[in-house]
Amino acid sequence: MSRLGPMFEDLKEKRAALIAYETGFFPDLETSESVGLAMLDAGADVLEIGIPFSDPVMDGPVIQASSHAALEAGATPAGVLGMVSRLRRKTDKPLLAMTYYNLVYRYGLERFAADATAAGLDALVVPDLPAEEMDPLREACIPAGLDTVAFVSPTTEPSRIEEASAAASGFLYCVALLGPTGERDSVSNELPGFLERVREHSDLPLAVGLGISSARQCAEVGRLADGVIVGSALVRMLAEGRDPESLVAEMASALGGQT
């Protein structure tokens, strides 16, 4: 059973959840494992771990570079699942994996779902899998109790929001603005209207990602959404040899969570 549903239920009337991203095996296996734990300790509610792919079309330069380095450091899907299972012994918070479809397809959908659940993973986020292509993966994940997150964006028509909502479980990943991952200076002024539109057509928790890089932006988005996803800003700190957990702590307190 995924830990996402109970977590969002628990936070519902209190505050938005902080979802912190890191690329598995970046800069190496050991560091990414300890940084993941440190971010959870610093106040992240969920850890999202990227399983690096050779051709990450949805990612901007920062996460692309981290994926490339992680592959050089020996990252494989099985290796990242191993990392998940070790983290699972140390935390009860939800753990997500973000990856591209070919890696899951090649692994075998059922086998991946089974191994991921056994490792203690709660959900899969696959950015190149739109709702209409999700059936095979979802059918493999449901019996394993693994959530499949779907994406909606400002260009998504209302009928498709419903389709995505039906295909998804856990939460809807709301792409805050058009473009690959990367830090942006300001939160799109389209965001409130966009989230309102999504809420009209979905009962799932809504988490907003792409471009969020500061505690101030977190607070702003946290007032509108059920979850805030932070990626590139944290990966960049790690790439620069700094500790991302300090930013995680700031963001968590901006959201009104643990400090």
Add this chain to the structure above:
Amino acid sequence: MSTERIETGTRGARRGYYGGFGGRFVPEPLIAALDELEREYRSAMADAGFRARLDGLLADYAGRPTPLYYAEGMSRELGGARVYLKREDLCHTGSHKINNTLGQCLLASFMGKRRIIAETGAGQHGVACATAAALLGQECVVYMGEVDIARQASNVFRMELLGCEVRPVVSGSRTLKDAINEAMRDWVTNVRTTHYCLGSVVGPHPFPEIVRELQSVIGREALEQCTAREGRLPDALVACVGGGSNSMGLFHPFIGRGPRLVGVEAGGIGSGHGEHGSSLGLGDPGVLHGALSYLLQDDVGQVTETHSVSAGLDYPGVGPEHSWLKENGLATYVSVSDDKALDAAGFLARTEGIIPALESAHAIAYAMAEAPRIGADEVMVVCLSGRGDKDIETLKERL
């Protein structure tokens, strides 16, 4: 599988699938753009004014129909089948790529989009795209891997001369696949104002269908020309396969009608990872650039690097409809090595006075091996997809 389904690009209940191949494996922000593209494409194709404009440009600007040339010297020297060359090398800009870019850029105008982006490997698609954009007054940005920029310098200059911005891609293997990744990232960002002019029958639905339809002019002309000249259909059709557009364009009107269809992939320098570009011959099904199709990948699904002496065949994927043709035995796919392709380029230059693009030389090499084995009563049509001017430096070094 009925031919009607082949025409619509949809097989079974799932839109955009060729058997189990194809689909739309793209980030959600692009779905609305793909829907819009499909809608506008269908209405453009049903619009007599649009078709007349496109046909006019293909005739007066691109130089169609291209000849179906009986290569007598080559056929005599080989001593077997009568070999015909479909002369796409005589198209404006020097390859078949212009058939697709005129259609797509005109479609972009029809859709009210003034910014065109494209990827390019050899630079032929980039040049063809920059040309069509210049003609139609559109802004054009072409993504090109650094490695390809170095080996296709003259095409980079041609694009710039045409008013196009060439953006170097430094990620991954710095070749065609990375240029497509970068173009897709641009498209995700600027999807409301920009048309992505994909250069082959690859990518998410509806691209494989649109590019096939725009390139099918090659096969339709060849069918008519061969019938007029020989009084019948050819026995074999041969074309090189990178993403698969010149081959699909040649094959399509002949599918299921008798002729053997042979696609020739890059055999490179060996059969190990990184030594070739034979996606159909040596790959496995996988998802790259928005479609499920044969793919060169490692055990866990990372896309592997490829190699070919010809930049246009240096690509780990292939159009989904080719995967379907292969799976159903409707076409066969073979590989030709770098060396054999280089030899074939020299051979065609000597016997016919035609210097082929190194991509097309792969198809010539297959014809050289195969024609002597079959009788003079057989007719073989080879797609000469482009001319070799861009490859002169490589030919100089290697021959």
